[in-house]
Amino acid sequence: MVETAIKIDNVSFKYRNADSFALKRVTFEVAEGEFILLAGFSGSGKSTLLKCLNGLIPHFHAGRFGGTVEIFGESTLESDTPQLAKQVGFVFQNPENQISNLTVEREIAFPLENFGVPKNEIISRVDELVALLNMEEIRYRSPYSISGGEQQLTAIAAALALDPKILVLDEVTAHLSPRSAVHILTLLNELNKKHKKTIIIAEHRLDRCLNFADKLAFLEKGQLKVFGDLQAVFQSKEFPTNMLPKIPSLFLKLDKKIGLLGDKTSTIPLTVDELVATLNNR
Ligand SMILES: Nc1ncnc2c1ncn2[C@@H]1O[C@H](COP(=O)(O)OP(=O)(O)OP(=O)(O)O)[C@@H](O)[C@H]1O
Numbered sequence: 699m700v701e702t703a704i705k706i707d708n709v710s711f712k713y714r715n716a717d718s719f720a721l722k723r724v725t726f727e728v729a730e731g732e733f734i735l736l737a738g739f740s741g742s743g744k745s746t747l748l749k750c751l752n753g754l755i756p757h758f759h760a761g762r763f764g765g766t767v768e769i770f771g772e773s774t775l776e777s778d779t780p781q782l783a784k785q786v787g788f789v790f791q792n793p794e795n796q797i798s799n800l801t802v803e804r805e806i807a808f809p810l811e812n813f814g815v816p817k818n819e820i821i822s823r824v825d826e827l828v829a830l831l832n833m834e835e836i837r838y839r840s841p842y843s844i845s846g847g848e849q850q851l852t853a854i855a856a857a858l859a860l861d862p863k864i865l866v867l868d869e870v871t872a873h874l875s876p877r878s879a880v881h882i883l884t885l886l887n888e889l890n891k892k893h894k895k896t897i898i899i900a901e902h903r904l905d906r907c908l909n910f911a912d913k914l915a916f917l918e919k920g921q922l923k924v925f926g927d928l929q930a931v932f933q934s935k936e937f938p939t940n941m942l943p944k945i946p947s948l949f950l951k952l953d954k955k956i957g958l959l960g961d962k963t964s965t966i967p968l969t970v971d972e973l974v975a976t977l978n979n980r
């Protein structure tokens with residue numbers, strides 16, 4: 699039987715100085731091994747919801763929290779953030795905020811050092827991650843001197859250091875070139891399919907994830923408007939048409955590797971029927 703990885707039940711949150719709730723009675727579940735796309739316009743509560751998964755909310759952000767979030771059956775209210783860090787790897791919206799070390803290698807080792815992992819184990823884990831993510835060329839570079847895509851790769855490697863079962867990523871492709879974005883998303887697909895990581899990602903460009911996301915959660919003003927299989931979500935009246943992914947239909951027929959052609963070609967809107975037919979053929 700597939701385990702429930704994440705159970706979000708009736709979750710509301712209001713930041714201490716805010717006038718209104720950033721999350722309003724959000725409820726949904728994620729099974730182990732699923733790849734979930736979290737969509738919503740700016741300010742809809744995506745980052746807030748993701749921060750509930752690793753306990754930053756309510757443990758670090760002051761405010762009013764209601765409901766429960768369970769990670770593999772354990773409430774985040776009863777786990778502390780280091781405990782949660784072993785279960786949930788987190789990549790923040792801005793990679794530069796996550797960087798604090800002198801080399802990429804030290805950056806990846808940082809969570810392991812925090813947990814007091816013995817040095818020889820740290821070295822072999824970093825070796826593993828560098829090989830897994832193909833980071834040999836940047837291993838000894840300063841994280842401040844590498845590209846945005848490479849910084850995200852470093853942040854992902856650090857998030858994977860403790861081998862969490864769940865990986866949460868907040869708009870990781872937002873500032874990347876189409877090529878780097880596709881590289882990162884392809885890697886996430888591999889981590890999901892091959893390494894069985896449960897992935898939840900907030901992402902603006904839905905088209906790039908269509909080929910491998912299992913479900914989509916759409917937030918609007920803190921409310922979960924619709925959640926389910928991509929087909930069902932795109933057909934739902936709750937999902938705004940201006941949020942539908944735009945992809946050239948001809949390209950889809952020729953090659954299912956969505957996104958490889960990058961931004962220039964991804965501007966032709968598809969109808970909902972075309973989209974759903976495409977998804978059914980995945
Ligand atoms: N630290 C904070 N203190 C007070 N209000 C906050 C804080 N962080 C976010 N908010 C508010 O909570 C709401 C949800 O913000 P959040 O950052 O979760 O949205 P988002 O969907 O991630 O937006 P974006 O797409 O711009 O990243 C917004 O109204 C925002 O202004």
Ligand SMILES: [Mg+2]
Nearest residue numbers: 744745791868
């Ligand atoms: Mg955000």
